[in-house]
Amino acid sequence: MKRLLYAAIAVLIVAGLLALGANHFEKEQSAATGKAGSSTKVLNIYNWGAYIDPNLIAKFEKQTGYKVNYDTFDSNEAMLTKIQQGGTSYDITVPSEYTVQKMKQLGLLHKLDLNKIPTLKYYDKNFLNLAFDPHNQYSVPYFWGTLGITYNDKYVKPEQIQTWNDLWKPEFRDSIMLTDDARDVFGFALISLNKSVNTTNNGDLMAAKGKLDALAPNIKAIAADEIKMYMAQDQAPLAVGYSGDASEMIAENSHLHYVIPKDGTNLWFDNLVIPKNAKHLKAAYAFINFINEPKNAAQNAEYIGYSTPNAAAKKLLPKAITAQTNFYPTDEMMKKFQVYTNLSQAKTEEYNDLYLEFKMVHR
Template sequence: MKKLIYAALAIILATSLLWVGSIHFERAQNAETGTNGNKVLNLYNWGDYIDPALITKFEKQTGIKVNYETFDSNEAMVTKIKQGGTSYDLTVPSDYMIQKMKKENLLLPIHKSKITTLKYIDKRFLNLAFDRHNKYSIPYFWGTLGIVYNDKYVKRHEISQWNDLWNSKYRDKIMLIDSARDILGLSLISQGNSLNDKSSADLQAAKGKLDALMPNVKAIVADEIKMYMVQEEAPIAVTYSGEAAEMIAQNKHLHYIVPTKGSNEWFDNLVIPKTAKHIAAAYQFINFINQPENAKQNAEYIGYATPNAKAKQLLPKSIRTDQQFYPSAKTLSKLQVYQDLGQKKTQEYNDLFLEFKMTNR
């Protein structure tokens, strides 16, 4: 009788172990495929920062469903990743934010042996100071901060550096991109200081100079700056090179310059957050988007400069030789890359910019 009981218990125990094992196996599968059994990739990107046709192409080629969400600032992106909720598999921070995310242990190391398309990336965009040896990031796009002007209202020789924006003849004629780091940065450069200045005295002086610019400022806006400039709501704007490329494509009177005394050169990179659940899919996407034909298509759609050397060769000559968006070595030598300022100084920049926006209208 005892033998029968022991045998029954053994069968129950074995069945239980199989059941528990199947649960763990199912959870492991779901971590890579999602609860509905389909392969998925949770991609968190800047708004309007990929050709939608490439997402469709990736889904068809791989059978992986892309869940696509967007953010409008590096800070908003990091805040949401820290909060949890959605476990993003790929996101696209800028240089200084990669530094911050590394320090806060928010990223998984990149296994470069899995990046078969790394050979196409121009070495100039690898092993940069914000991520030595590309331990955590793979280049996506790069560009500059500069000035767009409309030649119907502004002559080319009138605009060449940041200080030209303070000319009183531009009263109520300038649109600024809504970014504390960029707008305080241009004021810092105009006073001969670094984009990464941490001196409170210098920052106060930069804010004071911005206050003097306010009579010339028509609006401080985000993505809608493209529409406004195309529709000629203002003759001058401070914005990013890729935004400028989209404007120029729609209005032949618009032009873009990088100020001669320096500006920001930025780098956006693909990273895998530490909470990612579909890691194999993330690597598949990184390799897909860096295939030269795909990277070329993406660069043409977005308007920003590609770090993919092979893709650049495939671009029309009129694009790859355009120094508005692929600047000369002389121009590049005067550009600065943002560094992580730390939470306290970042907040100081944000507070000063908010004061500029709120107290001078």
């Protein structure tokens, strides 16, 4: 996830929708401990901002009788820290693939009983039993997508931006909005050098850092969710970001187009997991099955703009969406995609330190 439009505004919208008739989260937590006067039929979700259709939460509550408490985070690291602290008990959270690995290693996840998730039958088998969680012992996919380049055809021609190396062209001086994420920024730099996005080789990382420093004159800004607003308002010619964000921007500005570079990219997965200290397991399983019912999954995918791993839901989406290979890539294209793996703490710090040095060069 790793990434989403006007997160602060969206959080307020979702919170407002869910607050009708609801008690404060801490009161619901008291309900879990059996205090009088509160319902125990609750579900506590911790998700990326604006990463679900609010109407589906209302539908789940009406259909099941559970009251949903919905909190949001803006990075895997922020989510992981809060789960580790353990002060708040969540029943569902949504880590990206490499964070699933890390949470498994730290003993923070409930091992799933797949017999309680019959909706797994709707999934595309290509998105199950992946390397970061063999046999889906701890996670099931929620959405997937790619890192790519969004360009504005008022300023950029399609033939100008076909590979990651095209970003370094001198004609793109002061033109690129760059997503603020160490793995993603080093990821595309490493791909441009024909290196693995998971390299632990110091020489590879230093080469990528040097190449990123050379990109600094072309960078207009390093930002997060604001990128979507700037691009939608024609304030930048190019942006490096996520496929779902691009979908949202394109819906607002027909001059925008999303490109997956021909030299490959990062393929990422956000996943539904149940934290080890979850107090409402029945509710958690009920939600996982609800959100994976094909009609619900299709509604959610159309609302969010990211790609669904749910094959039955994909069939319900408009052909105009699923026929776009920049959002639903072909198998041939995906042969060049790379999935992030969890790095050691020391190597993660090395990536982050080099990234901070790069940002200082840009500034």
